Amino acid sequence: KGKRVAVIGGGNSGVEAAIDLAGIVSHVTVFEFDSKLRADQVLQAKLNSLPNVKVVLNAQTTEVLGDGQKVNGLVYTDRVGGDSHRVELEGIFVQIGLLPNTEWLRGTVELSGRGEIIIDDRGQTNVPGVFAAGDCTTVPYKQIIIAMGAGSTAALSAFDHLIRTPVLQPAATETETA
Template identity: 70%
Template sequence: VLIIGGGPAGASAAIYAARKGISTGIAAERFGGQVADTMGIENLISVPYTEGPKLVAAMEQNVKEYDVDIMNMQRAEKLIPASRPGMLHQVRLENGATLKARSLVLSTGARWRQMGVPGEEEYRNKGVAYCPHCDGPLFKGKRVAVIGGGNSGVEAAIDLAGIVGHVTLIEFGAEMRADEVLQKKLRSLKNVEIITSGQTTEITGENGKVNGLNYTDRNSGEQHHISLEGVFVQIGLVPNTEWLKGDIELSQHGEIIVNDRNETSIPGVFAAGDATTVPYKQIVISMGEGSKAALSAFDFLIRNSVDESEDEAA
């Protein structure tokens, strides 16, 4: 089994596959994925607190305890599905190499959609955050903004309102796009302010930390500044699946469509984690999904024979 992606889903898949005695390889652009960019992690069950880089190091060490061929700094470029049952799937890498395997687990993760405004990258993890579930408690009693009025933005604002001192939600459009039941709940909260037709233009800071943001009223053209300690960007996730388009079934949002056994539209190809249609993008969920995908791959391998001529040629 060949695993593409080295985040929580990929690491879990590698461990579960190796423990089943399967010849296992893992190719990752960056072992750890998004987790490496996360600071405080307080919702990984049985671990009261850790930080992204520490968790990545622990995951990599755990994988290395097994006979797993780790190919780090390798970016997948093209999936070439097996032409018929029993043949080998192929993954072409950006460096020109091609890897072949009887079964694949795709766990390439996703990346937060960024606003692309001054200060966003500079203050990332210094007040700019993308995961309210992960980082919300770090802003207890403070003033924060949520950028985005879709379901994810409004849900984040509702969630944060129970933790922080005050939430300002800024929506680019003339009205929020979230489900009405969520909007009604948000409007009922006393420590929330809603700004529509607002275009965030800059995140400001001082002494290495966020101290506010600037936005433009798109109706009047007036510039405004809001003083706060945190900015949660909630304008969507972008799955790292561009390289799969045309070769595997994706949702309208670009996520790999999977069933409850992590099967994709291609027999022998499984997927797990943030790159898939499974809801709630969380570390602990990705770990479970990676484990499931590996178990499904094992089940597939023991039930399907391999084309010996193709196997020898490989």
Template identity: 70%
Template sequence: AYCPHCDGPLFKGKRVAVIGGGNSGVEAAIDLAGIVAHVTLIEYDSELRADAVLQRKLATLPNVRIVTSALTTEVHGDGEKVTGLSYKDRNADAHHDVDLEGVFVQIGLVPNTEWLHGAVALTTRGEIEVDHRGETSQPGVFAAGDVTTVPYKQIVIAMGEGSKAGLSAFDYMIRTVPAEEDVEAA
């Protein structure tokens, strides 16, 4: 899963892993710890990269185990559901298995916006810069969803942003006089 808020309740009382030790991963682990039986947070780096305040909160949760310097190598399943995962300890070169029922990927995703370079303004991370109406730097071009600068990359928010961008595009179109009509009026 990619959204602890959307899918977390489906794992109530179960064991899950969160892959990623940045702010998103630690926030997901904190949120899930209140729902699930146990969270194993797996971080590739030798230390978590999340803000210190989040790390302090995470450290207070009794049902969370933090594993650093770990390379997730495989997610196991029985054909219908997740049953566990394997990771490699990057320091000791040992392999470990964790029994669980769910995996939440929180490693950060790169937007697929290469084709937009030069067409609209993008952040250094490749997100499409939008205003409060979903309008990009190119007049008449609107964007919505996880690929934009809108915070909280989740399905329900992307849907709402899509609706807003669609309404904004419609408003733009009805207020923009087509060039041929503008010439005839003159």
């Protein structure tokens, strides 16, 4: 609270984090590698309306600085001019977004264009009896507490599926019928 922080990443996650942080910290600097923010326009408009937020584009973060106990700054290179800059701050939030490690599921369960496992509100995939949870799914918020709740939902749904699925009896053998 009341400190200077950085958010690395200018997509929806980064801009949403910067908006949230702006209400708590003294100053937020958003560092974006690209020449423009990729967040939705409505989020960019909100970000640009905040007086304690600065956006730095074409910024390649190259070093996190600290005293061995805590962060006290970062260094970035301006990708256009090549100059190196040091920024004093007390916190860094990395919000660059990651692709889920679901390639091994391709062709098995339905995946989104980003490779996320598509699930319904019970954690069910398009394959009956197969459930999924966490950041590798299409849940809208990639947060630990959300993944934990989704895991509980998927586990309860899987249990419900198992108790409602009839058990197939093995076919009788010749000796059993005699």
